[in-house]
Amino acid sequence: MTTFSYFGLTLLTFGAILGTYFWRGMGVLFASRVNSAGAVFQWVTFVSYAMLGGLIARMVVLPIGPLEETSLLIRSLAFATGVTVFLLLGRRVLPAVLIGVGSFITMMFFSSFNVAAP
Amino acid sequence: MITNPRAVDRIAIRDSLGYPAITLLASMIGFGSLVNESGLPLGMAIAGTLGIWGLPGQLTLVEMHAAGASAFFVILGVSLANARFLPMAVSFMPLMPSRRKGMASDFALVQMLSINSWAAGLKRFPEIALELRRRYYVVFGSICMSAGLIGTIIGYLGVEMMPREIALGLIFMNPLFFAILLAGVNNRPSLIALLIGAPLGLFFHIVLPDFDLLLTGIIGGSLAFWIAQRWPRPDNLP
Numbered sequence: 001m002t003t004f005s006y007f008g009l010t011l012l013t014f015g016a017i018l019g020t021y022f023w024r025g026m027g028v029l030f031a032s033r034v035n036s037a038g039a040v041f042q043w044v045t046f047v048s049y050a051m052l053g054g055l056i057a058r059m060v061v062l063p064i065g066p067l068e069e070t071s072l073l074i075r076s077l078a079f080a081t082g083v084t085v086f087l088l089l090g091r092r093v094l095p096a097v098l099i100g101v102g103s104f105i106t107m108m109f110f111s112s113f114n115v116a117a118p
Numbered sequence: 119m120i121t122n123p124r125a126v127d128r129i130a131i132r133d134s135l136g137y138p139a140i141t142l143l144a145s146m147i148g149f150g151s152l153v154n155e156s157g158l159p160l161g162m163a164i165a166g167t168l169g170i171w172g173l174p175g176q177l178t179l180v181e182m183h184a185a186g187a188s189a190f191f192v193i194l195g196v197s198l199a200n201a202r203f204l205p206m207a208v209s210f211m212p213l214m215p216s217r218r219k220g221m222a223s224d225f226a227l228v229q230m231l232s233i234n235s236w237a238a239g240l241k242r243f244p245e246i247a248l249e250l251r252r253r254y255y256v257v258f259g260s261i262c263m264s265a266g267l268i269g270t271i272i273g274y275l276g277v278e279m280m281p282r283e284i285a286l287g288l289i290f291m292n293p294l295f296f297a298i299l300l301a302g303v304n305n306r307p308s309l310i311a312l313l314i315g316a317p318l319g320l321f322f323h324i325v326l327p328d329f330d331l332l333l334t335g336i337i338g339g340s341l342a343f344w345i346a347q348r349w350p351r352p353d354n355l356p
Contacts, residue, residue, distance in 0.1 A: 006159070012189050013162050016179045017169035019197030024228040027207020028221055041205045043343045048201040049311035050338025051331050052174050052300060054319020055181060059293035061320055064184045066155040066289050075290065082294045086301060093141060093298050100294045101287045108283035
């Protein structure tokens with residue numbers, strides 16, 4: 001995991017920064033000259049939302065990296081807890097995230113306890 | 119109408135130091151810990167936070183790289199994940215016009231734009247004199263970026279000192295934060311795109327892992343677009 005080339009990562013990060021700045025810069029160029037509710041903008045926005053929906057689902061259901069060592073059940077339950085708290089309790093982001101992550105950590109502690117004591 | 123620069127500074131500090139700074143601190147702690155746990159250097163975490171300055175793109179960068187996607191697709195994926203900056207900048211920049219002609223400074227200022235500064239500006243600008251709005255934006259944005267930078271470093275360094283369960287909790291915070299921030303968007307078609315994307319993302323990840331996010335975005339986004347075209351109510355904020 002730790003074998004990476006700094007040069008490659010620098011190029012990759014720089015490319016990602018430019019790829020993001022592209023939209024910001026285009027926004028300045030087009031500012032006040034086009035309608036931000038136009039069809040092309042709408043389509044681009046939906047493309048990124050669909051992509052992000054896919055990324056969230058993948059990070060929770062089929063994670064890559066450290067979350068692979070956690071169980072799907074715990075991840076799904078904690079995710080559902082956080083989102084439910086958000087939707088039910090006045091749509092406040094921070095309490096919902098804290099409760100969701102808290103439930104995840106609590107479940108992790110209990111499940112590792114069970115594994116440790118056969 | 120507020121015309122005193124000092125008063126504008128005070129409002130910007132007060133507006134940013136509460137909820138936005140804490141949210142950014144927390145979400146970037148999650149990001150920093152993910153970068154570390156993915157075996158990537160601290161410099162990449164910092165460059166990602168300050169350079170991309172948008173959690174979706176930052177997570178896409180780390181996740182697609184960890185998944186082994188080629189550089190071209192990682193960059194394309196990050197870029198598409200941040201595409202909402204285009205409509206945001208288009209609608210936001212004219213609200214804080216420059217005194218001088220030309221837009222050189224606009225190209226620098228737009229880097230600070232995020233959902234936080236966008237929302238704060240839309241809310242506060244009507245009560246701030248036109249020539250002081252940039253001042254508000256810069257003070258607000260600088261505090262937000264500092265909070266994000268501090269969070270990134272805390273997350274990156276802190277994750278190694280935590281018990282494993284808490285470290286994993288910090289990583290898990292990423293998709294949760296992200297889902298909750300997006301679920302708060304008051305735009306039904308965007309939420310539909312998000313919900314269509316979730317199963318598509320899993321499907322393509324299994325079937326075509328190299329192109330999963332791009333296919334999810336293009337197919338899911340087009341489907342949501344098609345639905346939105348048939349949606350009678352035009353609520354089009356990003």
